[in-house]
Amino acid sequence: MSVVKAKAESRGLHLEEPLIFGRGAARGRSGVDLEDADISDSPLHKKNLLRDKAPDLPGLSEPEAVRHYVRLSQKNYGIDSGIFPLGSCTMKHNPRLNERMARLVGLGDLHPLQPLGTVSGALLLMERLSEWLLRLTGMAAVSLTPRAGAHGELCGMMAIRAALRERGEERERRRVLVPESAHGTNPATAALAGYRLEAIPANAEGRMDVKDFRARLGGARLGGTRLGGDVAALMLTNPNTCGLFERDIVEIAEALHQAGGFFYCDGANFNALAGRVKPGDLGIDAMHINLHKTFSTPHGGGGPGAGPVVFSEALARFAPLPALRREGEALLLIENRADAEKRGLRPIGRMASFHGQMGMFIRALSYMMSLGGDGIRQASEDAVLSANYILASLQDLMSAPFPSPCMHEALFDDSFLKGAGVETLDFAKALIDRGVHPMTIYFPLIVRGAFLIEPTETESKESLDGFIEAMRSLARAALDGKAEMFKDAPRHAPRRRLNETLAARKPVLRWGGREI
Numbered sequence: 001m002s003v004v005k006a007k008a009e010s011r012g013l014h015l016e017e018p019l020i021f022g023r024g025a026a027r028g029r030s031g032v033d034l035e036d037a038d039i040s041d042s043p044l045h046k047k048n049l050l051r052d053k054a055p056d057l058p059g060l061s062e063p064e065a066v067r068h069y070v071r072l073s074q075k076n077y078g079i080d081s082g083i084f085p086l087g088s089c090t091m092k093h094n095p096r097l098n099e100r101m102a103r104l105v106g107l108g109d110l111h112p113l114q115p116l117g118t119v120s121g122a123l124l125l126m127e128r129l130s131e132w133l134l135r136l137t138g139m140a141a142v143s144l145t146p147r148a149g150a151h152g153e154l155c156g157m158m159a160i161r162a163a164l165r166e167r168g169e170e171r172e173r174r175r176v177l178v179p180e181s182a183h184g185t186n187p188a189t190a191a192l193a194g195y196r197l198e199a200i201p202a203n204a205e206g207r208m209d210v211k212d213f214r215a216r217l218g219g220a221r222l223g224g225t226r227l228g229g230d231v232a233a234l235m236l237t238n239p240n241t242c243g244l245f246e247r248d249i250v251e252i253a254e255a256l257h258q259a260g261g262f263f264y265c266d267g268a269n270f271n272a273l274a275g276r277v278k279p280g281d282l283g284i285d286a287m288h289i290n291l292h293k294t295f296s297t298p299h300g301g302g303g304p305g306a307g308p309v310v311f312s313e314a315l316a317r318f319a320p321l322p323a324l325r326r327e328g329e330a331l332l333l334i335e336n337r338a339d340a341e342k343r344g345l346r347p348i349g350r351m352a353s354f355h356g357q358m359g360m361f362i363r364a365l366s367y368m369m370s371l372g373g374d375g376i377r378q379a380s381e382d383a384v385l386s387a388n389y390i391l392a393s394l395q396d397l398m399s400a401p402f403p404s405p406c407m408h409e410a411l412f413d414d415s416f417l418k419g420a421g422v423e424t425l426d427f428a429k430a431l432i433d434r435g436v437h438p439m440t441i442y443f444p445l446i447v448r449g450a451f452l453i454e455p456t457e458t459e460s461k462e463s464l465d466g467f468i469e470a471m472r473s474l475a476r477a478a479l480d481g482k483a484e485m486f487k488d489a490p491r492h493a494p495r496r497r498l499n500e501t502l503a504a505r506k507p508v509l510r511w512g513g514r515e516i
């Protein structure tokens with residue numbers, strides 16, 4: 001888009017913005033005065049390596065550059081703009097205090113290659129965070145290094161595989177059971193870890209079908225001998241992606257352990273449980289925690305993430321390096337296999353370079369310490385209360401596939417739209433015209449035309465009421481036969497309906513002097 005076109009397409013003070021290359025057409029213009037460098041002595045000069053043409057950089061004055069980036073930032077709808085009810089994402093307010101802490105001198109400028117002797121405070125902070133995570137989950141060990149939830153899943157599955165190898169069962173245990181309602185990362189992780197996947201259907205209540213699960217387990221114990229059994233692990237999310245607590249989880253864990261399998265729990269929904277339920281009490285062997293969801297780091301724009309994994313006694317020694325360890329007064333970072341093995345550990349290796357997302361560790365610990373144990377518990381309770389308020393306030397007009405109450409997210413299907421000529425996607429687009437960011441749609445896959453709403457604990461009652469009113473008025477409009485109002489929504493957004501398939505399949509990622 002050219003500058004002229006951008007101007008013509010701006011509406012009100014909603015300003016269109018071309019790419020910076022389109023805006024900065026005046027090559028050679030610069031926002032700063034740079035002295036001519038004397039390079040006659042430089043080795044590049046001597047070797048004839050200097051470019052003979054100036055690079056093709058946009059030429060912008062300082063105010064133009066500032067405006068460009070401010071306009072781009074204003075195109076980004078985020079949790080600081082308004083309610084962001086995406087289900088399965090936990091888009092909640094990130095207290096500014098955490099940001100201040102992460103930028104403190106001595107923390108904000110830490111470097112991963114600093115000598116350990118200069119970072120004892122950082123190690124202490126990691127130890128504190130580990131203690132909080134272990135306390136909240138009731139598990140035996142934690143690894144802080146995985147860089148995201150999905151990366152944590154892989155870490156947990158690799159530890160399970162290492163434990164099976166040690167037992168001499170790596171070859172025969174090839175199956176991983178994953179409920180149909182699972183987040184897509186679960187089956188992807190199991191496949192990446194080399195396992196054969198099997199989907200377990202949901203029952204009419206939206207929970208994992210325990211009978212079906214038991215039937216798939218095979219194997220049994222006879223006295224002390226394990227018979228058959230080729231299940232390596234179950235990957236279960238609790239609360240699940242329908243926003244429901246898997247009530248039979250203790251029974252599930254027992255059956256699984258009896259059959260010789262391990263229990264991986266997807267802990268992305270810990271925001272509903274923290275302070276109330278300890279996964280360690282439920283028989284879980286490994287679980288990741290999305291610090292960026294539950295423990296408040298801004299996310300959603302592609303990073304950063306942190307997915308620490310907690311382990312049961314059975315898996316603790318397989319945790320990856322580096323391992324933080326207290327030996328008397330000394331706080332050590334065990335970085336290599338030999339040092340680990342001397343201490344009885346059997347690490348799976350490293351999940352990533354260095355020590356993890358330090359900035360997020362600081363934010364998470366700051367969040368935990370400012371809320372305290374009781375505050376974390378209250379946050380979980382309020383998240384569940386908010387979701388139930390939404391479920392109860394919309395249930396008469398919209399259709400909820402599973403009986404209430406729910407946990408931290410409210411789920412609806414599209415059966416209430418039957419015959420209205422309006423689909424879930426149209427409904428979501430119409431919400432944009434009302435100034436409301438849509439919820440997650442068409443996920444979980446087991447519910448037709450799903451609407452998955454996660455309000456989190458940080459929305460006030462007034463904010464929830466505003467959202468509910470927008471949903472109710474749209475639902476009424478759909479039921480009153482006003483389908484046409486949905487079909488070309490959004491009308492007021494800078495972009496209308498995009499061809500999302502084409503954009504995903506054939507993204508145009510280059511600027512080649514062409515108009516885009």
Ligand SMILES: *Cc1c(COP(=O)(O)O)cnc(C)c1O
Pocket residue numbers: 088089148149150151183185186237241266268269290305307
């Ligand atoms: C977000 C999420 C994940 C993946 O976490 P990332 O940090 O995005 O990799 C896995 N499972 C569930 C249920 C999630 O909501």
